[in-house]
Amino acid sequence: MPRFIFITGGVVSSLGKGLGAAALAALLQARGYKVRLRKLDPYLNVDPGTMSPTQHGEVFVTDDGAETDLDLGHYERFTGVHAKQSDNVTAGRIYSDVLAKERRGDYLGATIQVIPHVTDAIKNFVLSNIDDEDFILCEIGGTVGDIESLPFLEAIRQLGNQLGREQTCFLHVTLLPYIAAAGELKTKPTQHSVKELQSVGIQPDILLCRTEHDLPAEQRGKIGLFCNIRESAVILARDVSNIYQVPLAYHDEGLDREVMRHFGLEDIAPPLERWKTICDTVANPEGEVTIAIVGKYTSLQDSYKSLGEALTHGGIANGVKVNVEWIDSELFEQEGAAVESLHHVSGILVPGGFGERGSTGKINAIQFARENDIPYFGICFGMQMAVLETARNLCGMTGAGSSEFGETEIPLVGLMTEWTSGNAKEQRSAEDDLGGTMRLGAYECLLTEGSLASQLYGEHLINERHRHRYEVNIAYKDALAASGMVMSGLSPDGGLPEIVERPDHPFFVAVQFHPELKSKPFDPHPLFxxxxxxxxxKSRLV
Incomplete structure (x- = not known):
């Protein structure tokens, strides 16, 4: 049976529970332990697939086709352990499953209640699909005190009793605000947060306290005294300049050492050279490069969390700092808007998205990149818009469009209604629900020998993650090729275009999948x- 670490948060949201869980897992990995991370989300959506990116952030997709919380991206980037569908669950899915069982009569006429039926379902999720992991780290979303979090807190409280102290550890993340007028950190919010957690029967074993300042020994002792934990278990989580410093910072503060102590395990200093090398490269770049991301959800950068990190990883691989300019694509659709303002950037990237809004601005940005030999990288929707740009401006297909935007004269991009997933055939229609009805998860792609894509990957067959409903029509392959755009990556059956590129351009690659989801700081994605x-x-030539 693995050991379980339950991570909760208090005081305010966005304290970095997911990042803390990922960093702790990386430290446990460095000590030789096998880890798995899970996220329990208390919101009532079945999954984040239909939630607005500007409200919830990006949707992270796993190999097995689950649409999950963006924290699972942190988990993968810090540990390299591929997340699964069984690693993220919401209150919506829990209640949906419980009610489905009630309708089937599985409960034999019993009155269905939060305790035990909902809490049992949560516990079953936490304990399911475990292999030979040494540690399971479970992050509970939201903030202690939220009504919707109560069933999850009750479930982990019960697990703590059932599994015993030797198998469970409760880590609580809180805030130590600095009051400038008083010139000191305030511990009272942390005390109240712990009191709230204790009121539901959970005594934290370790506190991870987020702050911008040093914590005096006197205040550390005060927190330990009033929160009923050892002083050494009050771990300071100072802000750092880049997220890949977090494992090193938490190790220096003794987080992993305190976990070893809690479980009675031998404390041997872990090798952390991997993270030291990454941080040294980030802190001492050999140059800089500026890349524009022309997207639809740029008002919240978490909408493209994995994308921003993947560009950082590309910079790490090349020893440079990547400066990202986030540009709302609608700016390039306004009267007198100057796409020429992109002249100073060294690369242009158009990411994924949904809907017609902002699409013309993306096409204008792509045209500018093509005509001015600026490296272009298109992802998902960015590939579809690149194909439309070539069709309209070079192939003479002025009526080319996407059926996603409505009826079109030339449906160059259309709704997928059928595709192969493993040995099964998937079918969809325009009338299907939005949630979970896309082409989701990892699919194989065959690369054309000698293409730029094959050179970058260094192999002929690749496997990448998808999340889309619409696809470029393979019937226009020859027409596009006649205008310089070749389909250099296809599904194994040859029916679905996966990669297009322009051999006449310094770097013009667009892909239907999401390569950013597989990039890691210690294993940057070859396309990035x-x-x-x-x-x-390009920056050297300017």
């Missing part, structure tokens, strides 16, 4: 590495 390298070359 190539894109940043091409952007560096």
């Amino acid at each position: 590495t190539g894109f940043v390298a091409a952007s560096m070359e």
Whole structure:
């Protein structure tokens, strides 16, 4: 049976529970332990797939096709352990499953209640699909005191009793605000947060206290005294300049040492050279490069969390700092808007998105990149818009469009109604629900020998994650090729275009999948590495 670490948060949201869980898992990995991370989300959506990116952030997609919380991206980037559908659950899915069982009569006429039926379902999720992991880290979303969090807190309280102290650890993340007028950190919010957690029967074993300042020994002792924990278990979580410093910072503060002590495990200093090398590269770049992300959800950068990190990884691979300019694509649709304002950037990236709003601005940005030999990288929707740009401006297909936007004269991009997933055939229609009805998860792609994509990957068959409903029509392959755009990556059956590129351009690659979801600081994705390298070359030529 693995050991379980339950991570909760208090005082305010966005304290970094997910990042803390990922960093702790990386430290446990460095000590030789096998880890798995899970996220329990208390909101009532079945999954984040239909939630607005500007409200919830990006949707992270797993190999097995789950649409999950963005924290699972942190988990993968810090540990390299591929997340699964069984690693993220919401209150919506829990209640949906419980009610489905009630309708089927599985409860044999019993009165269905939060305790035990909902809490049992949560516990079953936490304990399911475990292999030979040494540690399972479970992050509970939301903030202690939220009504919707109560069933999850009750479930982990019960697990703590059932599994015993030797198998469970409760880590609580809180805030130590600094009051400038008083010139000191205030511990009272942390005390109240712990009191709230204790009121539901959970005594935290370790406190991870987020702050911008040093914590005096006197206040550390005060927190330990009033929160009923050892002083050494009050771990300071200072802000750092980049997120990949977090494992090193938490190790220096003794977080992993305190976890070893809690479980009675031998405390041997872990090798952390991987993280030291990454942080040294980030802190001491050999140059800089500026890349514009022309997107639809730029008002909240968490909408493209994995994308921003993947560009950082591409910079790490090339030893440079990547400066990202986030540009709302609608700016390039307004009267007198100057796409020429992109002249100073060394690369242009158009990411995924849904809907017609902002699409013309993206096409204008792509045209500018093509005509001015600026490296271009298109992802998902960014590939579809690149194909439309070529069709309209070079192929003479002025009526080319996407059926996602409504009826179109030339449906160059259309709704997928059928595709192969493993040995099964998936079918969809325009009338299906939005949630979970896309082409989701990892699919294989065959690369054309000698293409730029094959050179970057260094292999012929790749496997990448998808999240889309619409697809470029393979019937226009020859027409596009006649105008310089080749389909250099196809599904194994040859029916679905996966990658397009322009051999006549310094770097023009667009893909239907989401390569950013697989990039890691210690294993940068080859497409991002190539894109940043091409952007560096462009900056040298300017």
